[in-house]
Amino acid sequence: MSEVTLTVNGREVKRDVEDRTLLVTFLREHLGLTGTHVGCDTSQCGACTVHIDGNAVKSCTVLAAQVDGSSVTTIEGLADGDTLHPMQAAFREHHGLQCGFCTPGMIMMAVEIVKRHPQGLDEKTIRKELEGNICRCTGYHNIVKAIDTAAKTMQGQPAMAAE
Amino acid sequence: MGNEGIGARVLRKEDKRFITGKGRYTDDITERGITHGVFVRSPHAHARITSIDTAKAASMPGVIGIVGGQELIDGGVGNLICGWMIHGKDGSPMKMAAYPAMDPAVVRHVGQPVVLVVAETKAQATDAAGEIEIVYEELPSITQLSKVLEPGAVEVHPETAPGNLICDWQLGDEAATEAAFASAAHVVELELEQNRLVPNAIEPRAAVASYDTGEDHYTLNTTSQNPHVARLVLSAFYNIAPEHKLRVIAPDVGGGFGSKIYIYPEEIVCLFASKKLGVPIKWVAERTESFMSDAHGRDHISKARLALDSDLKFTGLKVDTIANLGAYMSLFSSCVPTYLYATLLSGQYALPNIYANVKLVYSHTVPVDAYRGAGRPEAAFLIERIVEVAARKLGVSPVELRKKNYVRDFPYQTPVLMNYDPSDFITLMDKALAHIDIDGYAARKADSERRGKLRGIGYSSYIEACGIAPSQAVGSLGAGVGLWESAEVRVNPVGTIEVLTGSHSHGQSHETTFAQVVAQRFGLPIENVNIIHGDTDKVQFGMGTYGSRSGPVGLSAISKALDKVEAKAKKLAGHLMEADEKDIVIENGELKVAGTDKKIAWHEMTLGAYTAHNMPEGVEPGLVEKAFFDPINFSFPAGTFICELEVDPGTGVTEIVNFVAVDDFGTIINPMVVEGQVHGGIAQGIGQALLEGCYYDENGQLVTASFMDYCVPRADDLPSFAVDHIEVPTPNNPLGMKGCGEAGAIGAPAAVINALTDALGTEDISMPATPEKVWRAIQATRPAMAAE
Numbered sequence: 025m026s027e028v029t030l031t032v033n034g035r036e037v038k039r040d041v042e043d044r045t046l047l048v049t050f051l052r053e054h055l056g057l058t059g060t061h062v063g064c065d066t067s068q069c070g071a072c073t074v075h076i077d078g079n080a081v082k083s084c085t086v087l088a089a090q091v092d093g094s095s096v097t098t099i100e101g102l103a104d105g106d107t108l109h110p111m112q113a114a115f116r117e118h119h120g121l122q123c124g125f126c127t128p129g130m131i132m133m134a135v136e137i138v139k140r141h142p143q144g145l146d147e148k149t150i151r152k153e154l155e156g157n158i159c160r161c162t163g164y165h166n167i168v169k170a171i172d173t174a175a176k177t178m179q180g181q182p183a184m185a186a187e
Numbered sequence: 188m189g190n191e192g193i194g195a196r197v198l199r200k201e202d203k204r205f206i207t208g209k210g211r212y213t214d215d216i217t218e219r220g221i222t223h224g225v226f227v228r229s230p231h232a233h234a235r236i237t238s239i240d241t242a243k244a245a246s247m248p249g250v251i252g253i254v255g256g257q258e259l260i261d262g263g264v265g266n267l268i269c270g271w272m273i274h275g276k277d278g279s280p281m282k283m284a285a286y287p288a289m290d291p292a293v294v295r296h297v298g299q300p301v302v303l304v305v306a307e308t309k310a311q312a313t314d315a316a317g318e319i320e321i322v323y324e325e326l327p328s329i330t331q332l333s334k335v336l337e338p339g340a341v342e343v344h345p346e347t348a349p350g351n352l353i354c355d356w357q358l359g360d361e362a363a364t365e366a367a368f369a370s371a372a373h374v375v376e377l378e379l380e381q382n383r384l385v386p387n388a389i390e391p392r393a394a395v396a397s398y399d400t401g402e403d404h405y406t407l408n409t410t411s412q413n414p415h416v417a418r419l420v421l422s423a424f425y426n427i428a429p430e431h432k433l434r435v436i437a438p439d440v441g442g443g444f445g446s447k448i449y450i451y452p453e454e455i456v457c458l459f460a461s462k463k464l465g466v467p468i469k470w471v472a473e474r475t476e477s478f479m480s481d482a483h484g485r486d487h488i489s490k491a492r493l494a495l496d497s498d499l500k501f502t503g504l505k506v507d508t509i510a511n512l513g514a515y516m517s518l519f520s521s522c523v524p525t526y527l528y529a530t531l532l533s534g535q536y537a538l539p540n541i542y543a544n545v546k547l548v549y550s551h552t553v554p555v556d557a558y559r560g561a562g563r564p565e566a567a568f569l570i571e572r573i574v575e576v577a578a579r580k581l582g583v584s585p586v587e588l589r590k591k592n593y594v595r596d597f598p599y600q601t602p603v604l605m606n607y608d609p610s611d612f613i614t615l616m617d618k619a620l621a622h623i624d625i626d627g628y629a630a631r632k633a634d635s636e637r638r639g640k641l642r643g644i645g646y647s648s649y650i651e652a653c654g655i656a657p658s659q660a661v662g663s664l665g666a667g668v669g670l671w672e673s674a675e676v677r678v679n680p681v682g683t684i685e686v687l688t689g690s691h692s693h694g695q696s697h698e699t700t701f702a703q704v705v706a707q708r709f710g711l712p713i714e715n716v717n718i719i720h721g722d723t724d725k726v727q728f729g730m731g732t733y734g735s736r737s738g739p740v741g742l743s744a745i746s747k748a749l750d751k752v753e754a755k756a757k758k759l760a761g762h763l764m765e766a767d768e769k770d771i772v773i774e775n776g777e778l779k780v781a782g783t784d785k786k787i788a789w790h791e792m793t794l795g796a797y798t799a800h801n802m803p804e805g806v807e808p809g810l811v812e813k814a815f816f817d818p819i820n821f822s823f824p825a826g827t828f829i830c831e832l833e834v835d836p837g838t839g840v841t842e843i844v845n846f847v848a849v850d851d852f853g854t855i856i857n858p859m860v861v862e863g864q865v866h867g868g869i870a871q872g873i874g875q876a877l878l879e880g881c882y883y884d885e886n887g888q889l890v891t892a893s894f895m896d897y898c899v900p901r902a903d904d905l906p907s908f909a910v911d912h913i914e915v916p917t918p919n920n921p922l923g924m925k926g927c928g929e930a931g932a933i934g935a936p937a938a939v940i941n942a943l944t945d946a947l948g949t950e951d952i953s954m955p956a957t958p959e960k961v962w963r964a965i966q967a968t969r970p971a972m973a974a975e
Contacts, residue, residue: 059208068894099208123694124205125441163870
């Protein structure tokens with residue numbers, strides 16, 4: 025067993041868990057934060073993406089004990105109270121989700137993509153950067169538009185025309 | 188209210204919970220004392236089970252119990268069924284072999300469940316599963332479709348289906364079709380493969396099963412597209428419990444694409460075990476389990492011949508298809524390559540003579556059933572490929588050959604059962620040509636050549652049958668169920684509305700679009716309307732969501748119930764205002780007496796219905812109405828897709844540079860939602876054409892069983908799409924809707940392959956046309972270059 029202490033969505037939590045407990049299991053089963061999803065178990069689909077100390081990480085392939093002492097943000101912690109994060113708002117505005125299952129991981133990844141490209145994003149870069157997140161519903165068309173819009177909101181620029 | 192009615196681009200009501208992590212999927216559901224199930228699955232394609240030793244596993248930490256196939260038989264659990272009886276051309280019924288949830292004696296595909304282990308945690312169940320010793324006697328297997336019917340081939344069910352043949356089925360007039368070929372000026376032939384696909388909803392299948400000893404009652408939360416159908420078959424065929432003792436809930440479901448229509452062994456076993464072991468059980472598939480146990484799609488090989496007269500009018504089509512149904516017949520497997528396939532072989536064309544022969548066969552593979560489009564992508568691909576090949580062989584423009592043969596007069600009766608709705612195929616093509624900028628294509632191609640790239644353009648004019656389906660018609664063709672839909676509209680005393688529907692949303696946006704239809708009717712904001720679905724305790728019955736039926740059938744039922752609500756509301760309002768009910772109009776949330784300034788607010792009328800202090804004589808209190816809608820025909824969405832792509836001859840990599848889809852879905856409730864459905868369908872169609880292939884090796888092993896081996900499209904595999912539509916309403920349902928959920932997946936593969944073969948200058952290339960395959964095709968057409 026390992027004692028794991030994390031700051032999750034701003035709140036410190038401490039649990040004794042089996043050494044082999046994955047971070048996603050810790051979040052879902054031990055903390056009840058079921059917004060983080062498991063879609064493939066092999067780090068391909070990205071539905072489990074969360075932020076660890078500000079970096080987007082696939083939580084299905086990280087042990088909870090490995091990140092002891094870290095600060096974790098999940099989809100539940102992204103909005104500021106009732107005010108949606110610009111990326112959440114843009115996914116809704118552009119119909120960037122259908123069944124919603126990949127969406128939390130998609131949004132968490134998208135937020136990091138924007139942060140890693142302070143110079144701005146174009147469609148090709150957004151598509152390339154999304155390679156590790158699979159959506160089976162949207163064909164990505166509206167996800168790309170959502171990320172472009174949110175990036176410009178987050179970076180204070182005008183967005184590409186909505187379609 | 189703002190414009191939130193029919194045709195408005197309204198943002199989705201359901202989004203807030205999904206973008207904030209508050210969705211409630213099956214794996215998110217738990218209950219006190221929940222335990223976890225893990226299935227031990229067959230590693231062999233075909234084997235006899237010699238022994239199962241569970242002793243060590245049973246004594247491991249946390250293990251609660253282990254359930255095997257013999258206990259299911261002893262417990263009276265029934266075999267799985269195929270719910271659509273078809274007959275062969277000799278009149279004999281299809282040969283359906285026994286499909287036990289867990290066969291204790293023989294396994295017939297890799298991944299077939301053999302034992303369920305239940306423990307306090309998933310890790311404990313997984314550990315124990317690894318200690319169960321199953322001794323198998325391996326047997327020869329057959330998984331390659333092209334070899335299944337060969338004489339002497341290994342047989343999957345030798346006693347029930349000798350030679351692996353389930354049914355030798357036909358449709359159409361063979362003699363008339365042969366006569367058309369005998370007098371044809373031109374005959375074009377093509378062999379085609381429909382690659383086997385894995386649906387891969389991103390949410391894996393899951394179940395939470397519990398049994399209440401006090402009430403003798405089961406509850407199943409599950410990833411289902413049709414919880415009522417699940418309850419019906421669990422009750423009537425699998426003997427789990429009578430319907431009133433079994434509640435099935437399909438909460439938020441993370442995509443289905445057909446794969447979550449069926450009632451699988453895992454749900455049955457978990458329900459059985461929850462009573463036997465006295466604990467609630469959760470099972471969640473891992474992705475590799477999904478690959479090995481979710482029903483697969485497609486998997487046909489076909490030979491097609493098209494006859495044309497000297498004026499290049501199509502005069503006949505003859506098709507021979509072998510369709511792989513896998514190791515067992517899944518719930519709707521028999522209708523997919525027959526009544527959902529051969530009936531659409533006329534495409535958008537006036538094609539007077541058609542004959543199709545389909546041989547449905549067993550193999551040692553995962554069962555095959557409906558996957559997005561279900562039979563119609565196979566038909567559209569066949570007809571649109573052979574038309575393109577014909578145009579090239581005969582030296583005519585593929586656009587002109589299509590236009591020359593399009594159906595122009597509606598309704599149109601095909602020689603293969605279907606009676607087409609009105610549409611306008613010429614306009615669909617012309618709009619698509621305008622969007623792709625066909626006049627600029629030659630310059631774009633020349634530019635590609637200058638850059639050393641191969642550019643191609645391909646067309647696909649698809650038609651499909653949706654709005655599944657008229658109950659009497661499908662009953663006469665062998666369906667075991669009716670395919671109507673139900674609705675209940677409950678108007679509350681304060682005037683808000685709850686709509687209970689038998690349709691189920693797993694991404695289709697019903698909570699928004701259905702509310703739009705209600706809002707339109709009474710001039711209420713959609714915020715005042717709640718759509719309730721997916722729970723057999725709330726909705727009395729329903730047939731669920733598949734076959735693009737939620738709009739044409741589900742919303743039609745709601746529309747009928749709204750008619751009844753409207754009639755009673757007018758009667759009440761007329762009474763309250765001492766006016767004739769015929770003079771009452773409802774708009775903007777008010778009931779008005781036409782031609783006067785008399786009016787009452789919607790909520791005054793609804794409150795009046797419940798206080799019941801002043802009701803018209805003979806009218807019951809309350810305002811709740813139900814309706815069942817049974818369609819009088821299928822609906823027929825149609826469209827033209829154009830794909831323009833560029834191939835790098837050095838690497839064989841194909842890049843789609845322009846993709847246009849122009850569809851006729853009849854009436855559109857929410858264009859934003861419809862465009863989203865088209866985008867997603869096209870993505871799956873492009874996946875089929877270029878990326879996705881499910882393969883078994885010579886030992887029957889599934890070698891594509893993860894996202895590392897089976898390539899579903901990523902964002903950088905796809906372009907943005909240009910999507911447009913025309914609206915020719917169908918006269919066959921009250922809203923004029925034709926359905927839009929599957930169109931993209933139906934129309935896209937032929938457009939892509941037609942474009943790719945145009946770029947390569949080859950007659951054909953098989954799907955998925957991966958870079959390696961494309962590169963090899965280029966080498967084959969350029970022997971001189973290859974030698975350099």
